[in-house]
Amino acid sequence: MEPREDDTVSDESLMADAAAGDRKAFGTLTRRHMRRSLALAQRVVGNASDAEEIVQDAFLQIWANADRWRGDGTRFTTWLYRIVVNRSIDYRRRRSFAPLDAAEEIVDPAWSAETLIDGRRIGAEVDAAIAALPERQRAALSLCYHEEMTCAEASEVLQVSVSAMESLLVRARRVVRARLQPLIRQKDGVRP
Template sequence: MQAVEDPDGELVQRAGRGDPTAAQALVARKLPRVLALAYRTLDDAAEAEDVAQEAMLKVWRHAPAWRPGKARFDTWLHRVALNLCYDRLRRRREQPVADLPERVDPGFGPDRGLRAADVGRRVAAALQALPERQRDAVVLCHYQELGNIEAAEVMGVSVEALESLLSRGRRSLRGALADMKNEVAEV
């Protein structure tokens, strides 16, 4: 199979050889993305930080031997992070509700105000209420801005299945947030 063109490939290889500039660039480019994915999947800032750190440690472990292959680095990283999130969600389901960690709001700057925070929490609640796979499809395609092929690869499903999950997820979200269409302009 032909190797895919990977915009991160060279950076990963340099980081793997111990180039500190490459490592910094990789962290600047990928850590916010991994953290955002984990946060919107787990809806918990502390757990999201743990997942982001674990995912990046896996990057460092694999970087010295990284060779451009059939998957792009970003796709691989999303898959690693999502699997770490699934582990935590599984553990959460096995834990009694009382033991769940307290959710921490990421916070908003003083300029954004309470209104934006309210709207954000409503959207978060609607997203978290979706079935897991639908939520993942929305998070990967909308928030992480992955293409359908990459998102399908991350989730380990066909592109058709991904499109179906995405379509159902979006429909449910629109239903849940229908009363907010006038709020958008104020955010």
């Protein structure tokens, strides 16, 4: 078979070829979706090196089970993201992680120290609010906001109804907003 690097070839077509044993088609799928899969896994587990391990495991699982690909109207990315999210949640449950704020950031000389400190503090508060969410709510936020999936697409990934997905998002936003209210009031100059 000839390599199919053409971006016009659909993921589903490539997956069908991979299911028939075409390693090059699977390589194309992997290259296409590696970056976004890594970003999704990192947002769920909060650690880049763990995300790499999760995504590598997810793609190995997909290759090993390629013959199970249905191709019955389900998008490949829905199947892929479902595997990545499930692996991430399982991985996070098995391990404890060091806080992300332990990592050093590169300082941009164009920003003032005060702006950097404010940005870090706000970023840490937002990260903490999201990290405190239950895993499914965190995954729902990540799929809909970072991966820009519709509620229907995200509901397929998490294997819940659309109304359940909407409920996960509403609860997640409500909890994050409530946790950030003191910070918002302080930023607006209102004392708590």
